[in-house]
Amino acid sequence: MLPRCGYRACAKTTVAASCAIQLLYVLLTVVYWGQDKRFDGSVTPTPSLEMTTAEPINDTLEYFLRIYEDYCRQEFHPQQSNVAAWSRITGRDGASAPVCPCISDRLVGALNRTAEVPLIGDLELRHRELWPGGEWFPTHCIPLQRIAIIIPFRDRDEHLAFLLSVLHPMLQRQMLHYTIYVIEQLHPEVFNKAALMNAGIREIERVAKFDCYIFHDVDMIPLHDHNFYTCLEMPRHIGSHVDKFNYTLPYTQLFGGVTGFTPEQFDQVNGYSNLYYGWGGEDDDMFSRIAAQNLSIIRFSSTVARYSMIQHTKDDLNPDNHGRFSILYNRQRLVMYQIDGVRSVRYMLNSFEARPLYMWLQMSLPPHPHYFRNTYLIHRGGAVGRHSTDVVVTLSILVVALAFCVF
Numbered sequence: 001m002l003p004r005c006g007y008r009a010c011a012k013t014t015v016a017a018s019c020a021i022q023l024l025y026v027l028l029t030v031v032y033w034g035q036d037k038r039f040d041g042s043v044t045p046t047p048s049l050e051m052t053t054a055e056p057i058n059d060t061l062e063y064f065l066r067i068y069e070d071y072c073r074q075e076f077h078p079q080q081s082n083v084a085a086w087s088r089i090t091g092r093d094g095a096s097a098p099v100c101p102c103i104s105d106r107l108v109g110a111l112n113r114t115a116e117v118p119l120i121g122d123l124e125l126r127h128r129e130l131w132p133g134g135e136w137f138p139t140h141c142i143p144l145q146r147i148a149i150i151i152p153f154r155d156r157d158e159h160l161a162f163l164l165s166v167l168h169p170m171l172q173r174q175m176l177h178y179t180i181y182v183i184e185q186l187h188p189e190v191f192n193k194a195a196l197m198n199a200g201i202r203e204i205e206r207v208a209k210f211d212c213y214i215f216h217d218v219d220m221i222p223l224h225d226h227n228f229y230t231c232l233e234m235p236r237h238i239g240s241h242v243d244k245f246n247y248t249l250p251y252t253q254l255f256g257g258v259t260g261f262t263p264e265q266f267d268q269v270n271g272y273s274n275l276y277y278g279w280g281g282e283d284d285d286m287f288s289r290i291a292a293q294n295l296s297i298i299r300f301s302s303t304v305a306r307y308s309m310i311q312h313t314k315d316d317l318n319p320d321n322h323g324r325f326s327i328l329y330n331r332q333r334l335v336m337y338q339i340d341g342v343r344s345v346r347y348m349l350n351s352f353e354a355r356p357l358y359m360w361l362q363m364s365l366p367p368h369p370h371y372f373r374n375t376y377l378i379h380r381g382g383a384v385g386r387h388s389t390d391v392v393v394t395l396s397i398l399v400v401a402l403a404f405c406v407f
Contacts, residue, residue, distance in 0.1 A: 061109075061301075109226060120161050136171070149181065150183060154185050170229075186362050194273055195347070197215050197271075205263075213263065214259070220242070241306050242309050
């Protein structure tokens, strides 16, 4: 017969046993994944769609459009919630209304980039067709997808005006239901683009449901409107060919500038890392997150996926993150992907305002983590050894697990 125990004693024993089991599980997970189970970034799986990391054999616009239209007709179907919303706003019967075409006859192809920077006030007068908050949708057909454009931002007003002057007309020609969100960082001084995008998604999910999230650097200007801003069966590297790199892909693991995820894909990889304060690292980290989930990356042909990067001076408040490689190549990063991401992002929403051209969200993030200075972020003496970083990560994971037990 088992010995009896009082309520308090049994409760304490149960909590202690539960904590011990959780800590043991986390520790074993760290050790197991820290052996030879880490992704080295050498291979990118290829999805079924023929617009992948490798260029199509026949790299022509006609070939690309034929492939895309075949895929679109098979895979793209408006969500019932989007049809209902479209019917409610337009007053038309969604059951009998036509679906917007995969390839609109309003597209013009290559776009000419001008040196003129428009004024925000002029753009507001030019785009009175927009709903408050930079939202638009076609009224004569049901759009195939509802898109959220997320632009991380700080002190780039001219770049933002330039980008909006191109995006609004292009997305309308593509017949998409879209809303543009500008996510501005107020605090701290050091910029954290990835955490800012995570925070933006958390707030956007509170107010609307989208089929596709497109993360867009403010200095990336599209040069072809056949580069469709839609999400596919795998994450998309939309801004893959940039004039800065002579419209080539510098390295296979590049995944930045303009990227696209379905909400399910973004949740599967747990969004971006929140650890990258300063410039660099967060895009390569996302590539590894995608590969760790056995997902592929889709890149369109260089014929259409072309961008011009606006030249600008270095931002003193966005210094190079010299410790980014310590995070990128940490042996426990597969465990970190689960505990560091969109589900764990901390932020304060300062403002949420519907402006004529976009929704504006102003965020404050946690202070720059100076306590990581010698291991993760800024190590002025050179790269930090992996062993010391692994120890810190392991202890951090154990502390997180213990906090869950206590609270």
